[in-house]
Amino acid sequence: MTSAIQKWSRRLFMAAAGGVAIAAAAGLSAHAQDAEWQKVVEAGKNEGKLILYTALVGQPSTKQIAAAFTKQYGIDVEILEARASEIRERVRVEQAAGRFAADVMFTSEGQTMLYDTQDKSVDPLPVTPNSGKINDRFKLKVPMASVMTIPYGIMINTGLVKPADEPKSWKDLADPKWQGKILSDDPRAIGAGYLWFFSTYTKIGEDYVKKVAEQKLVFTRDQRESQRRTARGEYSIYMPVIMTDFSDLKGLPVKFIIPEEGVPYVLYGNVLLKKAPHPNAAKLYLDFMQGPVVQKIYAGLGYGPVLDGMTEGLPADVKAISEAKLYGTTDTTRQNEMLAKSKDIFK
Amino acid sequence: MTIIPNRSLDDIAETTPALGGNAISRAFSGGSLGRWIGLLLLILLLGFLTIYPLAMLLYGSLHSTPPGMAGEFNLNGYRSIMTTQNLIVLANTVGISLAKTIPSLTIAVFLAWIVARTDTPFRGTLEVLITLPFFIPPILTAMAWGMLANPQVGVINMLWRGMTGAQEPLVNIYSYGGVIWHMCQYSIPFLFLFMVDAFRAMDPSLEESSRMCGASRLMTFRKITLLLMLPVLTSSFMLSFIKGIETFESALFFGLPAGIKVITTDIYESINHRATPDYQYATSLSFAILGLMLLLVVWQWALLRGKSFQTVTGKGFRPNVMELGPWRWVTFAVCVLFFLISVVLPVGQLLLGSFFRFFGFYTYDMLTLEHYKAVFNNSEFWRAMGNTMLLGLLGATATMVLGAVVAYISIRTRWRGRSLIDGMAWLPWMMPGMVLGVGFLWAFAMLPGPLPIYGTIWALLLAYIALGTPVAVRVMTGAYHQLSYDLEECSRVHGASWFQTMWRIMVALAWPAFAVGWVLTFFGIMRELSASILLYSVGSETLAVVLMKLWANGNAEQVSVIGLMMMLLVIVFRWVQLKFIKARLSKL
16 A cells, blocks of 8 residues: 555656646746747837738728837838739739838738749748637638638618518528619629629539529629619619628618628738848737737727637627628639639629 | 922921031931931830830730749730630720710810810810819719619619609610710810810911802811811820720729620739739730731821821911801800710719718718818828829920920931831830739839839839820820921021920920820829839829729728819819910910
C-alpha cells in the first residue's frame, strides 16, 4: 500500500512537474509572442503610414475604420478605392513593373484566390494576436484575413406586395404570381445576381433556377439605383439586395426580407500585398480589422462579423441581418462553368 | 460647289518661308531641317500620347496574358471575336449609332443655323441653354429619364394614362428608342457646340449671292451653307458616329433590361464580369473596331481632298444673320421645345430631387438640404474639385494648343508626314474609353523608373491630353478649313514673322473655335472616368472618381448636387465665352 502510495506520489509529482514545465513553457512562449508582437507594433509605428487599396467602393465605414486605426496606433492610412477588376489590374501591373506601392488590399475571398494563384501578388498571412480568435468557419485556405460577410436577401415594395403575399424564401420567387414583377441583378455576369444563382443552383437545384428564369426577370447591373426603382414602384421585388442597405432606405415603402434558407454572402477580408512598403503597419492593420473595434463597427452596420459575440446590444433589425444564417457563396474555381450555365438558362 | 472664289491648297506652292527668328520659330518656319526637327518632335509627342498606349494594347491583343505576365504570342483573341454572335452585336451597334447620329446631326445643324445664321430672338441665351445636357454626367440623365419614362410609373406615362385613360404606356425608355434618345441627349449639344462657330464664321455674301441668283432659302441652305460646312459636317458625323459605336452608359442602363447588346457592353463584361478579366478578347475586339473606324477617316480624307471651303478671306465681311420675319418665332419655338424636352425635363428632376431625401418621393416630410450640406462638407469632393480644375485648365489648354498645331500642319501645309500626325491624333477617339484606360495604365506603369509619371497627377494630365486631342484637332481643322490662304500670305508679305502671322491671323481668326474646343475638352476632363480610375493616386482623386464612389454607395442625390454645380460652371464658362465672341465679332 505504502509502495503504491509512493508510486502514485512519484507519478503525481512527475505529472505536476511536467504540467508546471509545460505551463511555464507556454507562458514563456506567450510572453515571447507578446514581445515579438510588440516589436511589430513599434516597427509599424515607426513606418508611420499604410497604403490601403480597397475594392469596396464608397463605403463610409472604410474611413471610419482608418480613423480608428490611426487613433490607436498613430499610423496614417491612405486609401485608394476602385472596382474589383480595376484595382486588381492596378496591383498586378504595378508589381510587374516593380512598383510596390500598396500594403494591404481589402477584397473578396474569390478575388484573393486570383491574386494568389494567377497574379501571385500576395504574401502569406502573418499570425497576429486576433487572427486565431475568429470563428473557425472564416479561417481560410487562401491568404486572406477574413473581416466580414456581405449578406444578400430579397427586397419588396410594400405598396405593391401585400403582407400575406410577401415571399419568405428563395423558393417563393418561383411562384408564377411574380411573373414580370421581379427586377434582378444580372446573374449572367460576376456580381450579386450571379451569387444568388450560384447559391440557389447548388443548394436548391437547376429546376428551381429554371422556374425562376421563366418569371421573365428584368435584369440590371446597378444595385443601388435598382433599389430606388423598386421603391418607386417599377417592380414589386428586387433581388438579391445588399441587406446592409436597409438603413439607407428607411422612410421608403420597402421591406428587406431574410429568406428562410439564409443569405448568400460574399466574404471580405484583407490580403498582405507582396513587398509591401510598410509591412509592419500592414500586419497591425490586418490584426486591427479582426479585432473587436472593427468587428463591432461592421456588425453595427449589419455585416456579418467573423468574431463571435459582436452583435450583443444591437437594435433588433440590425442584429437580425448581422446574425442571418449564411446560405452559401461562390466558388472561384467553378466560375467559368457556372457562368456558362447561367447564360444558358437566362438567355 | 462651284462658287468658291479662293484658291485651294493644291493651287498654291509648298510654303517654304525663309524668315529668321528664334529656334522654335525656325523649327516650324525655317528651312527644311528645322521643319523636320519640329515635325519629328511633334510625332514623338503624339507617338508617346497615342501610339505608345495603343501599342501596349496591341501587345495585349496578341499575347495570351497582359503585359508583365508570362505567356505566349498568339491570335486567340482575334479568333475568339470572330463569331456570328459578335457580328450580330456589331451590326446592332452600328445600327444604333447611325440611328443616333443622323437625327442628332440634322437637329444640331438646324439648331446651329438658327443660333448662328438667323435673327431668332434670344439666340444668345438659347445657345448656352441648349448645350447644357452635354455637361451633365450621363448616369444622372439616365436616372432622370428612368423616372420620367419608365413604362410602369414614369411621370410621362402616368400623365398620359391620366389624360387618356390608356393602359399602355406612351413611352418606354427601356428600349432601342430609349437608348438612342439618351445618346442623342449628348450628341446633339456636342455637335451643336462643334459646329456653331463654323456657321458663325461664314461669309454671308456667299449665301446672298445665291439668293440674288434666284435660289430659294432651302436651296441656298442645301447648296451653299451645308456644302461650305462639309469639313465640319463630316468631322462631326465621324466624331459622333464613332462615339456612338463606343457608347456604354445608355446601352447598359436602358439596353440591358430590354436585352439590347452592343459591342461595349461585351467589352465591359469581358473585363469586369468574367472570372478572370479577358484583356486579350477586349483588346482584340477594340482593335477590330478601330480598324473599321479608320476606314471612315480614310473616306473623309478622300472626300475633302483637293477642295476648298474657305469662307473667311481678306475681304471684310459682316457676319450678318438671315432675317426670318415672323418665322423667327417658329425657330425660337423649336429651340425652346428642344430646351424643354432635353434640359428642363431631366434637369428639373435632378434639381427637384436634390432637395428631397430620395429622388421621386416628393413629400413635405422628405424635404431636406442634407445633400447640399453633405457635398459642401465633403473634403474629398473639394480636393477632387481642386485637382480637376487644375487638370482641366492645364489639360484643356495644352490639348487645344497641340490640336491647333496638328490641325494647322494637317490643313495649312503640304509637309510630308502631315497625314501621319492627323491620323495619330485620331486614334484615341477610335478606341473604347474603358480599354484605352487600361492602355494608359499599362503604358505609364511600365515606363522605366527615371520617368516618374505613373502614380502622379502628370499621368492623368497626359492621358487627358491624349483623349482630348481628337476633338481639339477636329475643331481646329474645321476652323482652319475656312480661313483663306491669302490672309497668311498678306501678313507674310507685309513682313510679319511666322509666329506673328500665327498669332495675329490664325489665332485671332480661329480663336472662337479654339474657345469652343477648350470648353469641350475642359468638361471632357471633368467627366472622364475610365482612365482616371486606373491612374489616380491617393490625393489626386478627380471629380469623376468621387462621383463614381458616391454613386456606387447609393448617394444619387449628392451626385445630382455635384452635377448641378457642374452645370452652373458651364453656364458661367459659356456666358463669358460668348461675351468674348460677341466683343470680338463686333470688332471684325
